[in-house]
Amino acid sequence: MLGIGNGDKAPDYGSQIDAIMSFVRGTARRSEGERLHVLPAEGADLDVWILGSSAGVSAQEAGGHGLPFAVAYHVMPHAVLEAIDAYRIAFRPSDALSRPHIAVSADVVVGPDDDTARELAAPYAEWVLGIRSGRGALPYVTPAEARARNWTDEERATVADRVATQFVGSPATVAGQLEKLARVTGADELVITTITTNHADRMRSFELLAKEWYGR
Template identity: 55%
Template sequence: MTSNVPLSILDLAPISSGSDAGAALRTTIDVARRADALGYHRYWVAEHHFAAGVASAAPAVLIGLIAAATDRIRVGSGAVQVGYSTAVQVVEQFGLVDAVYPGRLDLGLGRSGGKPGPVTLTADRDVDGLLIPAPFDFARMAGSPRFALYAGLLRQPGAAPPPFAETVDTIQALIAGTFERDGLDVHATPGEGAKAELWVLGSSGGESARVAGERGLPFAANYHVSPSSVLEAVEAYRSAFRPSAVLDRPYVLVSADVVVAGTEERARQLSTPYRHWVRSIRTGNGAIPYPTPAEAAALPWSDEDQALVRDRLDTRFVGAPGQVAARLQTLRRVTGADELLVTTITHDPADRVRSFELLADAWL
């Protein structure tokens, strides 16, 4: 696979209807092996909790399994939700895997449990061929009682995470072996001296983008989760960037949700359950097991449902290999991305593998 920029994969270990977590995780490992052979640059896994349709609850554990099953591809987190773990836990977990597979790990960090900012309603925009939709208001989802319950269960009673910037600094210091507090030095074993590559992930032009830029770290912006703010995110990161021992210039990765098949008609058929899957997330109930196209066709759907997920549907890249590759090139050009990260969900794992194969062949 050759391209102007590297192409990588984000995997949520999706659970298909009629299946279970074990099958989903074994599929993820099998897909990672195939991605390794196809020449993809990285294979990242997400962190999600309390979702019947997603099995990627413990990134460090899953990354260790993937690293053991692959040879070349970089393996990492997209992202560890640091609000639910201490900096020491993160460093030790990834340091343990890095000790066995040195130089292949990416430690992607993301904020968690933060309050979304206010949304100013605007119309969709076309920016040089890339759709930037009107923003989705996450406040309703973040303010739901179920969301609050989940957040409480993921933390020790009464615990409050430190500021994100402080957590990033602590992780960097523990890996570098320079952490000190109150005149005492602390060393993480395993973890200190780890070769893991540190990343920051963000969906807006807020704190995550600023923290990544000020510390000279690579930054991943989420077009597939929050397409309305991807340009603000990369602009904020580049504006805040300061050269570091890690990077002398900004490095931006941008994600996209794709489904590729032999024909556009087949790709659209495979993608039909996606709207119901996104709806289940945005109602605050967590991702449902991914339906078959036939199951999805039998589920109720309203205008209100359509409005809830429209931005995600309109910005998903679905089609034949050449169509999707062309849209990805537009995303790369408009955002100035140095690398692209694609995520694909279908009910049948074979269709997901085939999508990655076809895209690899088309990415010239």
């Protein structure tokens, strides 16, 4: 992963993206003109993406540089359409892309049936609460522990958007929801994240979804 930053100065993201791309292309040079070599990135067949969750700088820079844009729907679901619109408006064709290319992320839990999937997804709200309250991504509790937790109205409101836009259910249920997400956003790709208490349940979720998706 390549990151960009500029200390305490006002960031010039456009220049920083140009610098990153020069490393990949093998054209980077020091201020005195000496060529820089950055391996293994130099000359590699890499896809450089910009990740964003709003209609701000990330969307505009991704479009302006003609790069693919990954939209974090699972982080800020309410802002995804504005972010995509901003990217499309800013898009300029490049050597990498002749047209906009968008990936949209989604939190997904698939079970053999809707009820089982909802049980597996029960700890998600408490995990989101930990992040949004500043405590960080705490270890996942069990579904039973999640069900036993007493929630305040304020806590429920804090995580309501994330819980409502998590895709949970049987393979057919979730595949249908994801098809709608792709259709509404115009996504070229979907990026799926699944978090469950047990790793085996996570793997089973991916397997069930893949079988349903590619069987359609």
